[in-house]
Amino acid sequence: MTRTRWLILALLASLAVNLFIGGLAVGRWVDHGWGWRDGPHRHAGPPPEGSAPRWLRRMAGEEGIETVRSVWGQHAPIIEPLRVEADAARSAVADALAAKPFVRADYESALAAMRESMGRMQAAIHGAVVDVVSAMTPEQRAAFAERARAWADKRRSSPPAD
Numbered sequence: 001m002t003r004t005r006w007l008i009l010a011l012l013a014s015l016a017v018n019l020f021i022g023g024l025a026v027g028r029w030v031d032h033g034w035g036w037r038d039g040p041h042r043h044a045g046p047p048p049e050g051s052a053p054r055w056l057r058r059m060a061g062e063e064g065i066e067t068v069r070s071v072w073g074q075h076a077p078i079i080e081p082l083r084v085e086a087d088a089a090r091s092a093v094a095d096a097l098a099a100k101p102f103v104r105a106d107y108e109s110a111l112a113a114m115r116e117s118m119g120r121m122q123a124a125i126h127g128a129v130v131d132v133v134s135a136m137t138p139e140q141r142a143a144f145a146e147r148a149r150a151w152a153d154k155r156r157s158s159p160p161a162d
Contacts, residue, residue: 056129059147064140068132075128082121089114 052060052072060068089110096103096110133141 053125055151056132059144059151060132060136060140061143061147064132064136064144067135067140071132071135072128075124075131079121079124079128082117082124086114086117086121089117 052068056068056072057065093107093110093114096107099106133144136144
């Protein structure tokens with residue numbers, strides 16, 4: 001074989017390896033699996049459907065999703081306007097940051113308003129979660145706690161984002 005053919009084969013092999021590794025990376029990114037790769041609560045596919053936040057549906061799992069749907073439905077009319085308010089407060093922070101000229105007091109005020117808005121929303125969500133876990137059976141609550149602990153351990157061991 002000529003040198004050119006060897007070079008072409010080496011480039012094609014390199015391209016194949018890069019495509020394989022890229023495919024693995026994209027597959028990991030697109031993976032909608034919601035369970036952890038090990039442990040008794042490994043589930044395939046996305047969390048159960050519902051209007052509750054994805055993280056809550058994930059923690060409840062299939063065995064607790066009906067409780068989540070029932071309880072969240074009672075709290076949603078309170079939480080949804082607070083979520084909209086928090087989104088508007090986040091936008092106001094971005095607007096104050098991008099303002100020309102930049103006014104420090106406006107930015108500080110927008111941050112304070114966002115903190116208050118997020119606090120109200122979080123308090124409402126926490127109340128809903130307390131009601132959800134209170135309505136669960138002891139077995140459902142134990143599974144919820146195990147998933148929550150595994151999620152916290154996973155986050156603790158994850159490297160910080162750049």
